[in-house]
Amino acid sequence: MKRFYIEPLPKCNVNKLHGKLIVLEGSDGSGRTTQIAKIKNWLEGKGYAVVNCELARSQLVGPELELARRGNVLGPTTLSLFYATDFMDQFENVIIPALRAGFIVLADRYFYTLMARDLVRGADPKWVQNIYGVTLIPDLVFYLNVSPRRLIERRWQKADTMDYWESGMDMGLSRDWAISFLIYQQRLRKVFLKLQDKYGFIVVNGNKSIDSITHDIVTRIEKLLT
Amino acid sequence: MHAGQISYLSCARKLKNYMNRTKLKNTSGILIAAEGLDGSGKSTQLYLVKRWLELSGHHVYLTEWNSSVMVRQAIKRGKKKNLLTPTTFSLVHAVDFSDRYHRQIQPLLKTGYIALADRYIFTAFARDAVRGCSNAWLRNLYSFAKVPDLTFYFKLPSKVAVERILSNRPKIKYYEAGMDLNLHPEVYDSFRIYQTKIGAEYDRLSQEFNFIEIDATLPIEIQQETIRAIIAEKIDLASFKNGEVV
Numbered sequence: 001m002k003r004f005y006i007e008p009l010p011k012c013n014v015n016k017l018h019g020k021l022i023v024l025e026g027s028d029g030s031g032r033t034t035q036i037a038k039i040k041n042w043l044e045g046k047g048y049a050v051v052n053c054e055l056a057r058s059q060l061v062g063p064e065l066e067l068a069r070r071g072n073v074l075g076p077t078t079l080s081l082f083y084a085t086d087f088m089d090q091f092e093n094v095i096i097p098a099l100r101a102g103f104i105v106l107a108d109r110y111f112y113t114l115m116a117r118d119l120v121r122g123a124d125p126k127w128v129q130n131i132y133g134v135t136l137i138p139d140l141v142f143y144l145n146v147s148p149r150r151l152i153e154r155r156w157q158k159a160d161t162m163d164y165w166e167s168g169m170d171m172g173l174s175r176d177w178a179i180s181f182l183i184y185q186q187r188l189r190k191v192f193l194k195l196q197d198k199y200g201f202i203v204v205n206g207n208k209s210i211d212s213i214t215h216d217i218v219t220r221i222e223k224l225l226t
Numbered sequence: 227m228h229a230g231q232i233s234y235l236s237c238a239r240k241l242k243n244y245m246n247r248t249k250l251k252n253t254s255g256i257l258i259a260a261e262g263l264d265g266s267g268k269s270t271q272l273y274l275v276k277r278w279l280e281l282s283g284h285h286v287y288l289t290e291w292n293s294s295v296m297v298r299q300a301i302k303r304g305k306k307k308n309l310l311t312p313t314t315f316s317l318v319h320a321v322d323f324s325d326r327y328h329r330q331i332q333p334l335l336k337t338g339y340i341a342l343a344d345r346y347i348f349t350a351f352a353r354d355a356v357r358g359c360s361n362a363w364l365r366n367l368y369s370f371a372k373v374p375d376l377t378f379y380f381k382l383p384s385k386v387a388v389e390r391i392l393s394n395r396p397k398i399k400y401y402e403a404g405m406d407l408n409l410h411p412e413v414y415d416s417f418r419i420y421q422t423k424i425g426a427e428y429d430r431l432s433q434e435f436n437f438i439e440i441d442a443t444l445p446i447e448i449q450q451e452t453i454r455a456i457i458a459e460k461i462d463l464a465s466f467k468n469g470e471v472v
Binding site for chain 2: 007009010011059060061063064074075077078081082084085088089092093124126127130131133134
């Protein structure tokens with residue numbers, strides 16, 4: 001049976017959530033999207049119905065969040081609450097209904113990413129934990145562990161310029177975008193590895209070949225489903 | 227005995243809770259909040275406090291719990307597509323409050339102002355608790371915000387408050403009426419039940435956070451007199467005079 005981290009979500013009957021919740025975590029450029037597509041193929045090939053979801057795509061505040069990101073006028077606490085709103089909207093309107101209908105939810109990141117971003121910016125860990133205390137403990141969480149150096153190389157494969165937020169430019173780590181990126185991603189990675197124990201992430205070596213990573217992940221999922 | 231004096235005496239009893247504390251000094255600004263049901267007259271009272279303080283040359287600022295454009299848009303979309311849940315309804319408002327808190331209230335307090343808040347976090351505590359959010363979750367969500375130095379609670383039987391509102395403003399909005407709670411299919415009935423529930427939450431909060439209860443059925447000027455007396459007694463007003471802010 002599914003369980004919530006700290007307390008039940010208001011008006012949610014946990015006994016009716018028959019699906020599975022599988023999460024893939026990892027920085028941009030860690031190969032998450034590629035892996036999710038491959039895992040989805042595999043699951044559908046086996047006859048499982050799959051629903052995807054990703055961060056910052058909520059119907060409720062998606063457009064406002066995008067504006068806020070571009071404008072860079074909100075303080076860190078406000079921005080983290082904004083992301084929490086976006087996440088909870090999808091959690092309640094996409095993830096929960098899909099689980100109720102018996103789907104497998106393949107989540108392209110979960111609140112851990114938001115938590116890690118908050119923690120590297122000095123947020124109170126208890127505050128963040130309690131806000132996301134009304135979320136479900138996933139059945140499996142994979143963390144694609146990729147070195148920042150590798151992440152930056154992958155950035156150049158898909159984009160012409162660096163991204164402000166992915167480079168942590170709001171943190172004033174360096175005036176140099178590449179240096180800022182490397183420091184920021186290294187800090188995020190450290191936080192993730194710290195969260196690993198608490199949240200039971202399965203750390204996957206993301207520097208390996210695409211097929212070999214898929215193989216590792218699918219093996220674990222197969223075990224869950226049998 | 228005059229009705230106003232009775233009210234003042236009950237307020238004075240409340241003040242015993244504060245007896246052990248020293249008079250609040252102008253080290254970090256002062257936060258005074260007004261809470262109560264729609265129609266309790268708290269905005270009028272707080273406005274009069276503001277006038278009193280500014281006319282006597284104090285650094286004072288009145289801040290209101292108004293929803294920003296962002297919240298209004300999100301709420302509108304949420305309603306149209308039936309997206310809002312108790313949790314996201316609460317979070318959308320927390321985003322808005324956080325923005326106002328960090329960009330307005332906190333800086334005012336840091337620069338030594340008397341900030342008057344027309345509704346504060348207790349509004350969210352009452353409203354969101356009625357919708358099913360847990361108290362622990364709500365207290366944590368708003369834990370970044372300072373607890374006011376003084377919170378005046380304009381207490382009014384919910385029946386009276388509802389009649390005041392309905393006699394002035396016949397159009398009640400969906401969420402204001404608590405229609406999302408499925409209390410009653412008819413808007414006005416839903417509004418009545420909803421306000422009664424909010425009132426009960428406020429009464430609980432009043433105990434938990436030591437609100438100073440003001441009898442909101444009394445004449446406006448009598449209430450104001452009481453409030454001014456309490457503020458003058460509790461706060462070292464001299465240190466908030468214009469020109470003395472460091």
